[in-house]
Amino acid sequence: MAAPETQLMLSIGLIEKDVNADTLWVWCYPSVSAELREVLLSKCCLTQDSQGLNTFVTFSVQEPSALKKVTHFSLVVTAKDFNPEKYAAFSRVLCRMYIKHGSPVKMVEGYIAVLTKGICQSDENGSFLIKDYDVRKAYLAGSVKDVVSQFGMETIILYTALMLKKRIVVHHPRIEALLEFTRALPALTWHRKDWSILHPYVHLADSELENLRTCTGYVAGFVDPQVSNRPDLFDVYVNLPDTEITVSQSAKEAMAMGKLHKDIGLVIVQSAEDADRTDGQVIKDISIKTREILANLASLAEDCENSKITLETLKQRHFPPATENFLFHLAAAEQLLKI
Amino acid sequence: MDEVDKILIHSLRQTGTDVGKDVQSVKHFTSELIVEAVVRCLRVIDPALGSGLCPSLPPGMSARFRVGMSLAQACQDLGYKGEIGYQTFLYSNEPEIRSLLMFLVEKLPRESAEASDQPAGKSALLQKSIAAQIKAQLALPWLSPSCRLPLLCKTQNPGPSHSFHSQTLSLPHCLKVPGKRQLKGKPQNTQDPQENDYHRDFLPPVTAQPSQHASVPASLLEQHAGELSAAQEWENEWNSQGLLSRLTPEEYRSRKRARLQKRIEEQLRTAAQTRPDTLGAHGSGSDLTELLQSFGGSPLIGDILAKGTRFTHTEKFTFTEEPEKAAKQMAAAANSLPSSHQSEEDLQARQQEELASLQQQLQQLSLSLEEVGGDMRQLTVSIHQVSDELKQKELSNTEEEDSVRVKKQTIYLLPDGENNLAKLQALVEGSAERVVNLAAQWEKHRAPLIDEHRRLKELCSNQAMESSRKLSEIKELHEKISQSAEEAKKKEGLYKQLITEFENLPKDISRSAYTARILEIVGNIRKQKEEITKILSDTKELQKEINSLTGKLDRTFAVTDELVFKDAKKDESVRKSYKYLAALHENCTQLIQTIEDTGTIMREIRDLEEQIETENGKKTVSNLEKILEDYKAIRQENSALAAKIREA
Numbered sequence: 001m002a003a004p005e006t007q008l009m010l011s012i013g014l015i016e017k018d019v020n021a022d023t024l025w026v027w028c029y030p031s032v033s034a035e036l037r038e039v040l041l042s043k044c045c046l047t048q049d050s051q052g053l054n055t056f057v058t059f060s061v062q063e064p065s066a067l068k069k070v071t072h073f074s075l076v077v078t079a080k081d082f083n084p085e086k087y088a089a090f091s092r093v094l095c096r097m098y099i100k101h102g103s104p105v106k107m108v109e110g111y112i113a114v115l116t117k118g119i120c121q122s123d124e125n126g127s128f129l130i131k132d133y134d135v136r137k138a139y140l141a142g143s144v145k146d147v148v149s150q151f152g153m154e155t156i157i158l159y160t161a162l163m164l165k166k167r168i169v170v171h172h173p174r175i176e177a178l179l180e181f182t183r184a185l186p187a188l189t190w191h192r193k194d195w196s197i198l199h200p201y202v203h204l205a206d207s208e209l210e211n212l213r214t215c216t217g218y219v220a221g222f223v224d225p226q227v228s229n230r231p232d233l234f235d236v237y238v239n240l241p242d243t244e245i246t247v248s249q250s251a252k253e254a255m256a257m258g259k260l261h262k263d264i265g266l267v268i269v270q271s272a273e274d275a276d277r278t279d280g281q282v283i284k285d286i287s288i289k290t291r292e293i294l295a296n297l298a299s300l301a302e303d304c305e306n307s308k309i310t311l312e313t314l315k316q317r318h319f320p321p322a323t324e325n326f327l328f329h330l331a332a333a334e335q336l337l338k339i
Numbered sequence: 340m341d342e343v344d345k346i347l348i349h350s351l352r353q354t355g356t357d358v359g360k361d362v363q364s365v366k367h368f369t370s371e372l373i374v375e376a377v378v379r380c381l382r383v384i385d386p387a388l389g390s391g392l393c394p395s396l397p398p399g400m401s402a403r404f405r406v407g408m409s410l411a412q413a414c415q416d417l418g419y420k421g422e423i424g425y426q427t428f429l430y431s432n433e434p435e436i437r438s439l440l441m442f443l444v445e446k447l448p449r450e451s452a453e454a455s456d457q458p459a460g461k462s463a464l465l466q467k468s469i470a471a472q473i474k475a476q477l478a479l480p481w482l483s484p485s486c487r488l489p490l491l492c493k494t495q496n497p498g499p500s501h502s503f504h505s506q507t508l509s510l511p512h513c514l515k516v517p518g519k520r521q522l523k524g525k526p527q528n529t530q531d532p533q534e535n536d537y538h539r540d541f542l543p544p545v546t547a548q549p550s551q552h553a554s555v556p557a558s559l560l561e562q563h564a565g566e567l568s569a570a571q572e573w574e575n576e577w578n579s580q581g582l583l584s585r586l587t588p589e590e591y592r593s594r595k596r597a598r599l600q601k602r603i604e605e606q607l608r609t610a611a612q613t614r615p616d617t618l619g620a621h622g623s624g625s626d627l628t629e630l631l632q633s634f635g636g637s638p639l640i641g642d643i644l645a646k647g648t649r650f651t652h653t654e655k656f657t658f659t660e661e662p663e664k665a666a667k668q669m670a671a672a673a674n675s676l677p678s679s680h681q682s683e684e685d686l687q688a689r690q691q692e693e694l695a696s697l698q699q700q701l702q703q704l705s706l707s708l709e710e711v712g713g714d715m716r717q718l719t720v721s722i723h724q725v726s727d728e729l730k731q732k733e734l735s736n737t738e739e740e741d742s743v744r745v746k747k748q749t750i751y752l753l754p755d756g757e758n759n760l761a762k763l764q765a766l767v768e769g770s771a772e773r774v775v776n777l778a779a780q781w782e783k784h785r786a787p788l789i790d791e792h793r794r795l796k797e798l799c800s801n802q803a804m805e806s807s808r809k810l811s812e813i814k815e816l817h818e819k820i821s822q823s824a825e826e827a828k829k830k831e832g833l834y835k836q837l838i839t840e841f842e843n844l845p846k847d848i849s850r851s852a853y854t855a856r857i858l859e860i861v862g863n864i865r866k867q868k869e870e871i872t873k874i875l876s877d878t879k880e881l882q883k884e885i886n887s888l889t890g891k892l893d894r895t896f897a898v899t900d901e902l903v904f905k906d907a908k909k910d911e912s913v914r915k916s917y918k919y920l921a922a923l924h925e926n927c928t929q930l931i932q933t934i935e936d937t938g939t940i941m942r943e944i945r946d947l948e949e950q951i952e953t954e955n956g957k958k959t960v961s962n963l964e965k966i967l968e969d970y971k972a973i974r975q976e977n978s979a980l981a982a983k984i985r986e987a
Contacts, residue, residue, distance in 0.1 A: 105775060105779045112774055116767050165723065216730070229612075333724070
């Protein structure tokens with residue numbers, strides 16, 4: 001029994017758009033809280049696969065089908081982990097079942113089958129197996145090479161921001177581009193393997209922003225260009241269509257960069273430009289460099305009392321000021337700083 | 340002809356020509372009268388043309404001649420197509436004069452056209468009378484104050500005019516505040532009693548409110564204009580957008596207010612945050628954020644900004660302290676400034692000391708600044724770290740709790756491993772089946788409810804469409820009603836105005852008689868035209884017959900001639916008959932010729948008779964006599980002038 005994996009799925013739900021142009025949340029299992037329902041309602045409808053902690057698949061209903069009066073419907077799968085391909089495939093299977101039978105009962109059967117056995121019969125050829133979809137593959141599916149090719153040396157800003165657990169906001173008018181781009185960013189800090197900082201599709205609604213504010217560092221994607229007028233929401237603002245990265249005033253001091261960053265930047269750019277290396281290898285190169293820095297920091301920490309670094313210890317080493325600043329903040333991010 | 344003459348004389352009288360009461364027709368016009376009439380008409384038609392001409396004939400012959408020529412020229416310039424020269428005026432005859440005068444009278448500008456273009460309505464009349472008054476006043480020449488008559492004093496003094504100062508007035512029935520609509524019937528009951536008392540006992544009347552009496556009309560006008568425009572704008576907005584939104588007026592207004600407030604907030608926020616990040620700006624930024632906080636709608640924004648400003652507040656506070664201290668020290672230093680008996684060196688030394696101490700202080704301040712800055716950074720960073728740790732710990736906590744729970748239960752079941760495993764699987768399958776069952780049952784309940792919901796929604800939207808359609812119909816009807824009401828009002832105003840005008844019009848000419856006669860004449864002409872066409876067609880018919888008969892005759896004669904001539908060579912009697920035939924033919928042709936000639940001559944006689952009549956009317960004989968006399972007079976004048984020249 002693939003117990004730990006299946007427990008990752010929390011619920012599935014169905015949103016329909018009918019002939020009255022009304023969007024309704026018609027069915028869910030086991031249950032979805034009201035606020036979450038609101039949030040998901042605002043995000044669905046004409047959204048294709050979105051990743052992160054939710055997955056939607058939208059289908060438009062063609063005649064003849066068992067569903068009357070429904071023009072489009074969206075299936076929502078909420079889960080704890082980040083594996084868009086797995087959930088997309090699963091959702092497609094469930095959606096086809098729904099279209100064919102017109103009732104969610106079949107979907108529940110499929111869902112429970114996956115929950116209990118990790119496998120689900122699909123009406124098409126073959127079946128859906130959970131173990132086909134490894135989470136590492138999902139992590140690696142984002143293309144770091146594309147990111148580097150778009151931003152060049154400025155990728156180091158993104159790297160620094162991610163390492164220091166800062167708040168990055170990405171804007172692009174099309175959601176697919178947003179999803180593609182943002183899923184690659186957490187790969188720059190491979191040693192943490194933390195994709196929970198990724199919120200690829202956020203609206204400028206109070207409830208969602210409240211949610212964002214409780215996280216210390218995040219990568220948030222917005223389709224709304226108004227977000228550039230909200231410097232309270234980000235430390236780094238990435239304008240994808242114009243390929244611009246801006247650092248907000250309040251974070252400029254923390255994100256000051258020096259020789260160390262230049263080195264890292266060069267490594268990243270060189271590794272990505274090398275046509276023979278795959279995405280995985282590029283990520284590996286970056287993580288090697290990251291590990292060096294962290295090892296350095298850890299050695300510094302060992303010398304101090306309690307294995308915690310203080311600003312004085314850093315000052316004693318007489319690093320150049322940008323590097324010192326960076327190491328100081330990095331220590332805080334890696335929880336090596338004395339409080 | 341009488342009627343025509345009467346109309347002409349009437350029009351000439353209107354232009355100012357002094358036509359005597361006994362002159363009833365154009366036949367009796369003298370040369371002087373003709374000249375006067377023509378000149379006055381010209382003056383009315385085209386003042387530039389007529390201004391150079393004098394209405395009275397001068398006594399001298401050559402001068403008369405000249406006047407006649409210039410008048411003729413002027414009339415030709417106007418476009419008179421007939422033959423005209425000095426003789427038309429000096430030696431006139433009736434038909435020419437009549438046609439000239441008719442041409443001129445037709446050229447007179449029509450006053451009636453203007454009146455019909457003017458808009459009706461009381462305000463238009465008021466404006467017209469104001470314009471007329473002002474025109475009249477402007478037409479008066481300006482005289483210096485000492486020469487002015489008292490009447491002119493009033494209008495030409497700068498005294499009555501004031502510059503436009505207006506002040507805000509306070510009225511109890513003030514409609515400027517939206518939402519507090521006060522019905523006209525009960526002005527005071529909807530307000531609170533204190534306000535009522537104030538309005539009743541203390542508020543001075545409107546004419547006493549402005550500080551200067553002269554600004555009362557200006558203030559009243561402005562107040563009224565403001566209220567009027569506000570009311571009109573509200574009307575327009577309500578009729579265009581308010582009705583569509585289907586809210587009550589109060590709801591619509593409150594929604595609009597909330598919308599505007601939100602926009603103002605956003606604008607202020609963006610303005611506050613685009614300021615450069617200097618120390619000085621922090622102070623003003625915090626003022627602005629306090630302002631934003633007071634809007635109340637977004638405590639979050641205030642928190643975020645307050646986080647920053649807490650530190651800036653402390654900064655600001657320390658800085659305000661320092662400048663105060665420094666200022667105090669400066670004051671102390673200033674007090675201890677040298678009086679006049681202290682020496683220069685002491686002065687310099689003292690100044691150096693002060694400089695040194697101030698510099699020290701500066702250094703201290705900057706040190707403390709740095710320290711505080713460093714502390715701040717440290718604290719922010721550690722806050723980040725701690726909150727991060729906290730989150731992570733919480734997450735791992737929940738995970739571990741879950742796993743502990745599962746493991747506890749597994750341990751519990753561990754002893755009897757195999758069995759329990761089988762039991763668990765059976766349990767799982769059973770629950771799965773149950774869940775599916777329940778889902779099916781739920782579906783049975785859910786589907787009809789969803790269908791019902793959809794059906795009702797459809798119904799609702801259909802009704803909404805219906806109601807919006809009806810609303811638009813109602814709006815159209817309203818518009819039509821208002822339009823027709825306006826038109827009716829306008830027409831009534833116009834009618835009243837025209838009635839008064841009609842009553843004021845002079846009754847000396849009866850239009851209806853003229854129009855009746857004109858219509859009669861038109862009918863007559865139509866009948867005559869018909870008769871003429873009939874006669875013409877008859878004539879054509881006759882001519883055709885004549886032609887065909889002549890042709891027939893010729894052909895018959897030709898044939899007969901040939902026939903008889905052939906036989907004439909042989910027979911004597913045939914020759915005789917041939918001669919008789921030829922004679923007959925010739926005589927008949929002569930007859931026909933004579934008849935035709937008679938007809939032509941009769942026509943000529945008629946023409947000549949007509950010409951005689953016209954010539955008779957021209958009073959040529961008397962004109963010739965006059966011409967001879969004038970010729971003699973001109974010769975005399977010429978010789979007199981020549982003599983004068985020889986003498987000089």
